[in-house]
Amino acid sequence: MGPTPTITIHVPGPLRTYCAGAAQLSISAHTVRAALEDLQRRQSALYRNVCDETGTVRRHLNVFVNSDNVRDLDGVDTALTPGDVVTILPAVSGG
Amino acid sequence: MADRVILTIGTKKGVFVADAAKPRRSFALRGPFGPGVPVYATLIDARGTPRLYASSCNPFFGMKVLRSTDMGKSFTETKSAPAFPKEDGRALANIWALEAGSGKKDLWCGVEPASLFRSHDAGDSWDLVPGISNHDHAYKWQPGNGGLCMHTIIRDGNRMHLGISTGGHYLSEDGGETFRASNQGVGAGFAPDPYPEFGQCVHKIARHDDAPGRLYMQNHGGWADWTGPGGPRPDIGVLRSDDYGHSWRSIAKGLPSDFGFPIVVHPHDADTVYVMPLEGATRSCPGGAPAVWRSENCGESWSRLARGLPKKQSYFTVLRDAMDIDRLKAPALYFGTTTGQLWIGREGGEQWDCLFDSLPPIHNVKVAVV
Numbered sequence: 001m002g003p004t005p006t007i008t009i010h011v012p013g014p015l016r017t018y019c020a021g022a023a024q025l026s027i028s029a030h031t032v033r034a035a036l037e038d039l040q041r042r043q044s045a046l047y048r049n050v051c052d053e054t055g056t057v058r059r060h061l062n063v064f065v066n067s068d069n070v071r072d073l074d075g076v077d078t079a080l081t082p083g084d085v086v087t088i089l090p091a092v093s094g095g
Numbered sequence: 096m097a098d099r100v101i102l103t104i105g106t107k108k109g110v111f112v113a114d115a116a117k118p119r120r121s122f123a124l125r126g127p128f129g130p131g132v133p134v135y136a137t138l139i140d141a142r143g144t145p146r147l148y149a150s151s152c153n154p155f156f157g158m159k160v161l162r163s164t165d166m167g168k169s170f171t172e173t174k175s176a177p178a179f180p181k182e183d184g185r186a187l188a189n190i191w192a193l194e195a196g197s198g199k200k201d202l203w204c205g206v207e208p209a210s211l212f213r214s215h216d217a218g219d220s221w222d223l224v225p226g227i228s229n230h231d232h233a234y235k236w237q238p239g240n241g242g243l244c245m246h247t248i249i250r251d252g253n254r255m256h257l258g259i260s261t262g263g264h265y266l267s268e269d270g271g272e273t274f275r276a277s278n279q280g281v282g283a284g285f286a287p288d289p290y291p292e293f294g295q296c297v298h299k300i301a302r303h304d305d306a307p308g309r310l311y312m313q314n315h316g317g318w319a320d321w322t323g324p325g326g327p328r329p330d331i332g333v334l335r336s337d338d339y340g341h342s343w344r345s346i347a348k349g350l351p352s353d354f355g356f357p358i359v360v361h362p363h364d365a366d367t368v369y370v371m372p373l374e375g376a377t378r379s380c381p382g383g384a385p386a387v388w389r390s391e392n393c394g395e396s397w398s399r400l401a402r403g404l405p406k407k408q409s410y411f412t413v414l415r416d417a418m419d420i421d422r423l424k425a426p427a428l429y430f431g432t433t434t435g436q437l438w439i440g441r442e443g444g445e446q447w448d449c450l451f452d453s454l455p456p457i458h459n460v461k462v463a464v465v
Contacts, residue, residue, distance in 0.1 A: 014130065015156065049156035052186035053178040060155045090155040 004028040005082040009035065011046070012088055018045040032063060033076040035086055050088055060091045098464050100421055101166065103147055104431060104451075105134030105459030110149040112167030113450070117464075119427055119439065122450050128170040129161055136416070138193035138202075139463035148202070148218060150190030158187045160204075160218045166465070174219040177204050177212035183223075185210070191244040192416075205245030209236055209259045211271075227257060227265055227274045232293050236262040239296050239315075246415055247300045249310075256300055256310065256340055261285075263295035264312070266340050280343035282331030284318030289325045298356045299415045300340075306365035310336040311394065312343060313415075316353030317375020333358070333370060335394050346394025351381045357418035361443065362426050367391045369400075369420070369428060369444065371413045379410040387418075387428060387444050400440065403447035411436070416459040423464060431457025 009025040016023060025043065029035035036057075039047040051057055063070045064087040070078045080086070100119055104111040109127030129151045136150040147163040149170065158177070161170040179185045185208055192205030200217040203224075210228035212221040227233070227245075236243055239260045247258030255267040257274065266277040276293035283295045296315035303309070316332015330345040332353025347353035354375035361367035368390050374381050386401035411432035418430040420443075428440035435454040440447045 048175075048178075052157060053181055054184060054186050055181060056186070058155065058157060 001030060004030060005080050005084065007035065007080050007082070007084040007086055009039070010085055010087040012090065014090075015046055015049050015088070018049055019043050029080055031076065031080060032065065032070055032078045032086060035080065036076065062089050062091055063087070064089065099166075100423070100427075100462065100464055101139060101145075101147075102429060102437075103137035103139055103149065103167065103459070103461045104437060104454065104457060105137045105149060105416075106431075106435070106455040106457050107133050108455035109151075110134045110137060110161065110170070111454060112147065112163075113437075114166070117423065119421075119423075119441070124451060125167065127455070128163075128167075129159075133458065135189060135191050135458045136193045136204075137459050137461050138195065139461050139465070140195045140202075141463045141465045142195060143199055145463075145465045146217060148193050150193065152189050158190050158206075160190065160193075162218055173217070175221060177206055177221040177223075179210070179223065189242055189244065191246040192248050194248040194250065196250070203248045203250075205248050205257070207242045207244040208238075209233065209243045209245040209262055211245060211248070211257065213271075224271055226267065226272050230265070230274060232262065232276060236294065247297070249300060249302055251302065251307075251339075254339060256302070258297040258300045258312075260298065260315075261294055261296040263293045264297055264300065264340060264343075265293075277340050278343070279341065280336075280345075281312070281314055281334060282318070282328045284315065284321055284328050284331065287324040289328045289331075299358045301358045301360045301368070303360045303362075303365035308337055308339045309365065309393070310340050310343075311346075311358050311360060311368050312336070313355050313358040313370060316347065316355070319353075329353070333394065346390070349397040350388055354378070355413075356415040357413060357430070359418050359420050359428065362420060362422040363424075364391070366393045367443075368394060369418070371418060371430065373412060377410065378412045383408050383410055385409050385411065385413075387430070387440060389444055400444040401447070402445060404438070414458055416461075417457050419460050419462045421462045421464055429460050429462055431460045433457065 102113040109129040111126035113122040115122040133152040138148040140146045149161040151159040160173045163170045189207040194203045202214040204212040211224040249256040257265040263278040265274040267274045298313040312334040319329035330347035333347040334343040352372040359369045411434040433456045437451040
């Protein structure tokens, strides 16, 4: 395994209040899972909005690596490469 | 400050607060507070400086508890919401009940999947209450249509009564350390055994301090015409206990339907109890004509209270926590509907007026005089 890639997490507007207003976070992680674990350690309030207490990404959230939904890749085990942008987005819904 | 009547109104789109001077002629409405997501539980904790609480069920970002210390002019999130330990494997799906505890900052919280949490710091941190949350029955309870919810928490000294849908009534007599199912006489319509040990779909439980030992229950009725195994179960929907919840008997005779959700006791008369009968199949007002029904003799007979309510073409539902009564000398009842109307029943329900006509669907109504 090579050096840990540095990637960017894009934080959706409603969640910025849980990370001091930051729109983006820079994180070093080999996988999406590792990125979420880093969030759990360093941004615990933000993490609780993204994952439930079992560590599962909340059902109505989608996580993208660049333009691909991780559900179409390897889920939270999707590998990250330097410069990737991980975007957390609420699923489309209404009513 | 002069006494105010304050209402918290939990809706599909956040929590609203309304208040009025004591005559209750008109209420000022503010809100919605929160991120526009469903609110199933509210609490007006009038001990000391009043605190208002509301659950906030965010389908995207999880559960929060909102707190107001300025009489509902603003709400902020508490530092944390109830959460299961990671190794437990369950994840919080909703918050259904918030009740004050014995200490000034003590709170109890009933959640989905049915479990109980406790806070000693006004909701900033929470501990799982294992005696019920890890009860041997907990993994056998089944969700009802609204989810597997712990919706009723009643404290009576060292006794604690819990209502779980569908789990039944659970009783603690050691301050919440241990619980046992206490459902003798509580019927179930959706199981071959009409009187199982547990698993009933209890909708709401109420009591009054002046009648030690007496409890009223709105259970899931509507099973008089059942023809399957176990036979019909008429009148299992409205019940009373006279022995601290150890056994229950029907008081549904005389009601147009034994199905309903809320049950409320008069603040100054423990013999007077109110229900809102609904048709079992549609969960709506019988004949399209809504009415609250009142008993003034502990459920032995009932009378219809509908003056001012629509006489036809009204098919709303009043959910389990959407009816309450204030504590003024001539108390007023309040109920909120799934069609977004908030009604006040003045003089103990003798005269009904619509306070607000177009709120989002209403889940929860609480009232206090502060």
